[in-house]
Amino acid sequence: MTYWKLLKIFFKENFSFNRFFGTDIRKNKKKAILLGLVILYAFGVFLFSFGYMFFDLGKILKEFDMLDTLLAFVFVYATAIAIMITLFRANGYLFRFKDYEILAPLPLKTRTVLFAKLTVMMAFIYMGLFFITLPIAFSYFWHSGFNIISLLLYLAGFLLIPAIPLIIFAFVSLLIARITSRFRGANYIYTIVMFAVLIGGMVWSFSFSFAGEDNPLLSQGGIFGVLEEYYLPLSWFKDAVHLHDPLAFIFLFLTHALPLVGFIFLISRLVVKTNQKGLSVVTGKNKKPLKYRERPLMESLVIKEARKFISVPIYTINSGFGPIIMILLGVLSLIFKTKIADFMGEMVGIEALSIDLLVMIIIGFSIAMVYTSAISLSLEGKSFWIVKSLPIKPQSIMLAKLIFNILLGLPFAVLAILLMGIAFEINVFSLMTMIGVALSISLSTSAIGSFINLHFPKFEFMNETEVVKQSVGALIGVFAGFGILVIDGVIVYFAMDQLGQNLALLLGGLANIAVFGIFLSLVLSASDRLFAKMKA
Amino acid sequence: MLEVKNLSKSYDGKKNACDSINLVIEPGDIYGFIGHNGAGKTTLLKSIAGIIDFDQGDVIIDNHSIKTEPLAAKKLFAYIPDNPDIYESLTGSQYLDFIADVFQVDLQKRARLIEKYATMFEIIGALNNPISSYSHGMKQKLVLISALIHEPKIMLLDEPFVGLDPKASFMIKEVFKEMCDQGSLIFFSTHVLEVAEKLCNKVAIIKNGKIVANGTTESILKDNSLESVFMELIKES
Numbered sequence: 001m002t003y004w005k006l007l008k009i010f011f012k013e014n015f016s017f018n019r020f021f022g023t024d025i026r027k028n029k030k031k032a033i034l035l036g037l038v039i040l041y042a043f044g045v046f047l048f049s050f051g052y053m054f055f056d057l058g059k060i061l062k063e064f065d066m067l068d069t070l071l072a073f074v075f076v077y078a079t080a081i082a083i084m085i086t087l088f089r090a091n092g093y094l095f096r097f098k099d100y101e102i103l104a105p106l107p108l109k110t111r112t113v114l115f116a117k118l119t120v121m122m123a124f125i126y127m128g129l130f131f132i133t134l135p136i137a138f139s140y141f142w143h144s145g146f147n148i149i150s151l152l153l154y155l156a157g158f159l160l161i162p163a164i165p166l167i168i169f170a171f172v173s174l175l176i177a178r179i180t181s182r183f184r185g186a187n188y189i190y191t192i193v194m195f196a197v198l199i200g201g202m203v204w205s206f207s208f209s210f211a212g213e214d215n216p217l218l219s220q221g222g223i224f225g226v227l228e229e230y231y232l233p234l235s236w237f238k239d240a241v242h243l244h245d246p247l248a249f250i251f252l253f254l255t256h257a258l259p260l261v262g263f264i265f266l267i268s269r270l271v272v273k274t275n276q277k278g279l280s281v282v283t284g285k286n287k288k289p290l291k292y293r294e295r296p297l298m299e300s301l302v303i304k305e306a307r308k309f310i311s312v313p314i315y316t317i318n319s320g321f322g323p324i325i326m327i328l329l330g331v332l333s334l335i336f337k338t339k340i341a342d343f344m345g346e347m348v349g350i351e352a353l354s355i356d357l358l359v360m361i362i363i364g365f366s367i368a369m370v371y372t373s374a375i376s377l378s379l380e381g382k383s384f385w386i387v388k389s390l391p392i393k394p395q396s397i398m399l400a401k402l403i404f405n406i407l408l409g410l411p412f413a414v415l416a417i418l419l420m421g422i423a424f425e426i427n428v429f430s431l432m433t434m435i436g437v438a439l440s441i442s443l444s445t446s447a448i449g450s451f452i453n454l455h456f457p458k459f460e461f462m463n464e465t466e467v468v469k470q471s472v473g474a475l476i477g478v479f480a481g482f483g484i485l486v487i488d489g490v491i492v493y494f495a496m497d498q499l500g501q502n503l504a505l506l507l508g509g510l511a512n513i514a515v516f517g518i519f520l521s522l523v524l525s526a527s528d529r530l531f532a533k534m535k536a
Numbered sequence: 537m538l539e540v541k542n543l544s545k546s547y548d549g550k551k552n553a554c555d556s557i558n559l560v561i562e563p564g565d566i567y568g569f570i571g572h573n574g575a576g577k578t579t580l581l582k583s584i585a586g587i588i589d590f591d592q593g594d595v596i597i598d599n600h601s602i603k604t605e606p607l608a609a610k611k612l613f614a615y616i617p618d619n620p621d622i623y624e625s626l627t628g629s630q631y632l633d634f635i636a637d638v639f640q641v642d643l644q645k646r647a648r649l650i651e652k653y654a655t656m657f658e659i660i661g662a663l664n665n666p667i668s669s670y671s672h673g674m675k676q677k678l679v680l681i682s683a684l685i686h687e688p689k690i691m692l693l694d695e696p697f698v699g700l701d702p703k704a705s706f707m708i709k710e711v712f713k714e715m716c717d718q719g720s721l722i723f724f725s726t727h728v729l730e731v732a733e734k735l736c737n738k739v740a741i742i743k744n745g746k747i748v749a750n751g752t753t754e755s756i757l758k759d760n761s762l763e764s765v766f767m768e769l770i771k772e773s
Contacts, residue, residue: 287661288664290629290647290650290651290660290663290664291629292629292633292636292643292646292647292650293633293643294636294637294642294643294646295633295637296637297637297638297640300633300634300637300638304623304626304634307623307625307626307630308623308625310625311624311625311666312625381621382619382621383621383622383623385582385587385615385617385621386622386623388585388586388587389585389586389587389610389615390610390635390638391606391607391608391610391611391638391639392607392638393607532589533589535588536582536587536588
């Protein structure tokens with residue numbers, strides 16, 4: 001009974017429309033319609049691009065009687081998503097939840113609270129899984145023919161798959177947090193370790209790929225062979241759904257459901273300890289002499305943004321992934337020239353592209369992944385009263401956030417272009433063009449991000465993850481960035497025959513600059529009015 | 537001088553959280569603002585500070601309207617909220633540096649004032665620590681210091697004594713008196729009637745968004761305690 005009551009409250013706290021949109025959208029119909037359209041567009045783009053690839057793959061696999069490989073995709077993607085979400089969220093949902101001070105004094109069993117918290121975290125995992133695996137499941141059931149038993153077994157498997165990665169990576173997340181917390185600058189170390197884990201996983205998955213396949217998804221097949229060999233639940237899931245093998249399902253159920261129950265019992269005490277530790281207040285004195293530094297207002301505002309960025313691991317990891325990828329590819333291209341070119345080709349998945357365009361696509365996507373301007377206003381949260389009560393123009397605040405976004409992406413893009421230019425012997429004119437286009441992408445995506453956050457701020461949140469990963473600003477910010485790249489791609493595709501590659505790229509760049517100009521002026525002209533309306 | 541002219545604010549378009557409020561607070565005043573929970577104290581303070589928009593009226597701060605010249609007006613005051621939610625990603629000294637940058641306080645002056653007030657409130661040793669490690673009281677002290685380092689002519693404070701230890705409460709009252717002697721004005725809300733009675737030369741009582749009494753503390757109190765006056769007014773209107 002208490003569990004359901006807790007769950008109801010937690011779900012209201014985590015999944016309400018107000019929480020997602022950051023505002024009561026029922027009060028603003030125009031905003032609601034606009035948001036609905038944008039979200040539909042984002043889902044549409046994803047489902048059609050990802051969906052088409054899997055539908056095509058299903059057709060190929062059916063010819064070879066290998067349709068069950070699609071189930072392996074479901075399993076692997078589900079496991080990867082469960083790992084990612086657990087790594088990022090286990091600490092906040094299980095080991096250091098923000099409402100511990102409210103819940104701890106209540107006459108509730110720790111296990112009940114923990115079970116409810118775990119349910120919420122799993123709901124997040126299932127939502128992510130549903131979204132990512134829907135096109136794969138559609139392709140599978142379309143090509144294999146609909147069968148109710150297969151569907152039921154699929155759904156049961158879908159619910160069970162995340163259990164093991166959740167258990168393992170909850171402990172990994174806790175371990176990383178515990179080890180890094182012993183050092184000064186624990187947040188920074190935590191961020192670096194998380195980056196290492198993510199990039200390591202990425203490199204590992206690509207290390208199994210086969211180059212030169214028609215469908216880019218075929219190249220991911222290599223990983224499944226290895227996984228099936230060492231991780232039996234993958235075969236059990238496939239056999240249960242595809243062959244209706246009852247024994248395989250029983251194995252899957254027993255090896256996932258039971259450990260999950262055991263996990264709840266096992267970590268109850270640990271959860272109390274970690275949460276109590278999280279409440280500690282440092283009262284010790286820091287004898288380092290105080291240093292003061294006078295800065296112009298804009299510099300001070302940008303530095304404030306930078307400090308926020310590096311002090312919140314979830315923010316750093318999500319918005320800083322693009323720069324890290326650019327630097328890694330840039331440096332590694334000097335050492336492993338051919339392998340990096342193949343790797344980039346596989347990531348892009350389009351054949352017969354010149355190395356210049358390949359580099360530009362990767363750089364473009366990496367810049368678009370820097371979306372601090374789409375969320376940094378929201379991240380002011382309860383501290384928003386500070387900038388609102390200070391003698392600072394709203395335009396300056398928005399501009400500082402935009403500048404920080406550019407500074408976070410552009411210098412790394414330029415460096416990566418130069419390094420890859422040296423590695424792949426790209427000529428100077430092309431390099432200059434590419435740098436110009438990178439600048440234009442950075443400007444336009446930053447300005448669109450600012451526009452989005454100004455119109456859809458979310459100041460009410462329990463932890464930064466809600467803003468960085470779940471907010472409308474984050475969702476639209478990233479998709480809008482990708483939208484810019486799609487427009488550029490279309491321009492380059494149609495203009496390349498007449499103008500040649502570099503001029504076609506420059507034309508795309510000019511379009512980006514125009515987008516930047518429009519959105520910047522919209523941001524600057526609306527800041528005063530919208531700031532006055534925002535609650536603080 | 538701070539002048540609130542006929543200010544009204546409604547959150548839902550039906551009920552006014554602040555209803556046609558008129559107040560004049562002059563240099564040298566320590567003006568206490570008293571009311572029950574939900575009476576409209578915080579709404580009025582946030583409206584004056586330009587944090588929330590209001591529907592009607594104006595706030596004039598030394599001839600600058602908070603509506604039409606917000607920057608000029610905001611340069612003259614410091615606002616302290618009831619809950620010290622500040623940038624947890626910064627250290628105490630980084631936060632103070634940021635505020636000093638906004639108000640263009642030169643390096644020497646900021647160092648002198650930060651050290652003076654941080655020593656006074658006994659958090660000088662914690663200024664290099666991240667704010668996320670501070671207790672509620674320490675954050676409250678840091679916000680007070682950030683308000684004092686640019687020597688504002690006007691202080692707007694929402695429940696400034698909540699969370700402060702007795703020594704810090706005493707010190708801040710002394711600072712207020714000193715500031716007022718030098719021509720600044722202090723406008724603060726409080727639930728602690730005793731503080732208002734002893735510290736303020738003027739008080740205003742707000743009930744359901746309307747000012748039901750205001751003037752010099754003596755004229756409001758006559759021979760009664762503020763508590764009995766407050767209870768009487770709350771009952772009456």
